[in-house]
Amino acid sequence: MHIFLIYREQNTCEVVYQQLRDVFLLNENEDFPQDITVSKILIDDATLLQPLNTGGFLPKDRSKFDQQIRKQHQAKREAWRTFLQESVIPLINFETNPHCLAIIEIGRIKIKGILPQQNIKGAIREACVREGINSQMIQSIPTAKPKSSDTEDDEDKSPSYSKPTKGRVMSAVLDGTLRQIGALYGLPSQVYEQAKIPKEIGQELDVIAFCRRKTSQYQGDIHYALAVRLRATGAVDVLLPDANDWIPYTQAGIAVGKIFAEARRDRQENKKRLQSKIKLNGTELVQFVARVVTKHLGKPTIVLIEAEGWRNGRGEDNDGKIWPQLQNENLLAKRNVLDFCHVPGHTCEYTRNNKQLQNLLAVIRIRAGRETPQYITNREAWNEDCAARDFPHLSGFYDQSAPELLHYFSVGRLPKTQKLQNEMPIPELYKLGFQDDEYGANIPFKHQQMLEILPFFIHPNFQKEESLKALCRIPHYLRCSPAWFMGNILVPYPMHIGKELIEDYLCILGVNLQI
Structure with a gap:
């Protein structure tokens, strides 16, 4: 695999590279495995990361706005194809590294005054597709704070990044290096x-x-x-x-x-x-x-x-x-x-x-979702009339009330980022939330999910x-x-x-x- 770290800000490059090393479980002085090549490429043209230009049109202008966004998408796509052809393609050896992944910094997405339609993600991804490169987008990393020193002679002045920042980058790196190739442990x-x-x-x-x-x-x-x-x-x-x-x-x-x-x-x-x-x-x-x-x-x-x-x-x-x-x-x-x-x-x-x-x-x-019961109880909890509790492990149950068809229920374990309900001040059952997907009302991802x-x-x-x-x-x-x-x-x-x-x-x- 050839992994390209395509960046604009040095902060982004540093964090992504370190998380990439962590994914491959490398110690401080270890190199990447022989079949993994990592190349860092600077985005030297800032216009590549500029949002699509609306030309003064607004969404209410409908066809004119859509036509302008379409033209800008094509222009951005071609600009990125040129960049990839000049800076990335010459480095690829398709015989030794047939699978290529580009981890690309694309700036900040949510900016005041910038419409969702101006997002450049789609144009960049299409450019990568047309050049035969898999891609993973990542937003720019905020400037890190220097590590605090307890002593004057502490020489470790390297920047410190927050856990949410590292977690976001790690998720992107894992998705690109594992999920996008269908890898299992x-x-x-x-x-x-x-x-x-x-x-x-x-x-x-x-x-x-x-x-x-x-x-x-x-x-x-x-x-x-x-x-x-x-x-x-x-x-x-x-x-x-x-x-x-x-x-x-x-x-x-x-x-x-x-x-x-x-x-x-x-x-x-x-x-x-x-x-x-x-x-x-x-x-x-x-x-x-x-x-x-x-x-x-x-x-x-x-x-x-x-x-x-x-x-x-x-x-x-x-x-x-x-x-x-x-x-x-x-x-x-x-x-x-x-x-x-x-x-x-x-x-x-x-x-x-x-x-x-x-x-x-x-x-x-x-x-799944609204078609399954999103909490269950056992006889002991029912008799004691105690609060519902989360499952700390992946758990399976089956229903014997319909012997002709076995109904098996699978409950995922509680995510590490969530506290057990019995540790909360006010225990509660699994809540319904809203997400902008085709299912409408759904259980938030942070809660455990039951499958039938x-x-x-x-x-x-x-x-x-x-x-x-x-x-x-x-x-x-x-x-x-x-x-x-x-x-x-x-x-x-x-x-x-x-x-x-x-x-x-x-x-x-x-x-x-x-x-």
Whole structure:
């Protein structure tokens, strides 16, 4: 891997470089491993970091404002491409370091008088995509205060940066060096063995997660999906809706970025995209699912799919149907089939004896957020009428009230940044908050999250209760990421990195411009 630290301020360079060394667990006099190259490049042209020029137009000017921002985006993109071609590309040896990551300082985002549409993040990311470079943006680091000295002869006068500053930089560095390449600290097969999956199956097991992202017509009008496959060896691959073959996760970012960059040319009416690759309708989404499940399972496989957004789609074609089998009222009756009767090219119900599905161990439906209870109690706490308490560890529970379908509940451990509720002056249950995403009201990320894990279409060898629990433990145990060490992630790892992959490149379309 070749990592480029592209900076404007020396403070930013110092902090990012030190956090980069910490990620690789280097001692003071140690060098980076032989297969890691780190290059520092100064941004010597301050205009590269200037916000997009509105030309005096305001958002209320609509088409004129949009046209001006579009022109400025293109100009900024080309300026950065020139900078990369002159300062970065000549340093890359694609034979020895095929994967390149640029950690780029882009100034401060929230500045009085600067509109969100003037953010340069999307233009820089598109420039990196077109040059085949993965990127991670970071805001400028505030000037550090000198370390206080207790004695006059203390020679350590190096600057001191706050914990929040170091934490923010560390998160960015971890995301770029670990999450963006799909890295794990160990073999997934070892996790599957702990989940009580038979060893001979666990060493071959694939976990495939379907990931989607939808925005409104005023936020890009996107409905895009992809599939992520985590292999027992730790290899991570991605299948895009219009592709026939899996590609490594390390290459998928550039591929998705190019698709989004081309989508800037989409024809639109009233901010709605027409015949776009990044706006899939309900039929296209379920066709993608059916194709992956019936044609792309080479080894024993567990498939993960969320109920939200996959069971139906408001205002979509095909009477709003995507995969209605995922609805509660249908799942019990059809738990032993895959109902693709409404899917062009399939129009049937697949049963367990179908040869195309011999490698499919189970499909697991995931529900989260408002669709799951966000707190539980045990008999002891109920009888004692005591306050609810947080779980200090990742915890799993199962519901025996519906024996035909095992309902497994996964609760993430309390993040390190939060105090236990029983330590708070006023104990309280998990609160609902608001976030500007497609789900509307959500549980704040700082609180523990509960997932409902429900397997169906189960292989005959896994239909006993203990085997069902083993299947459910896999997405439960996979709620972890080396790039997020403060607690558990909301969804299983392959689903998490798939969602983040799409999220990374929305900024090219002027969506999600926050860092």
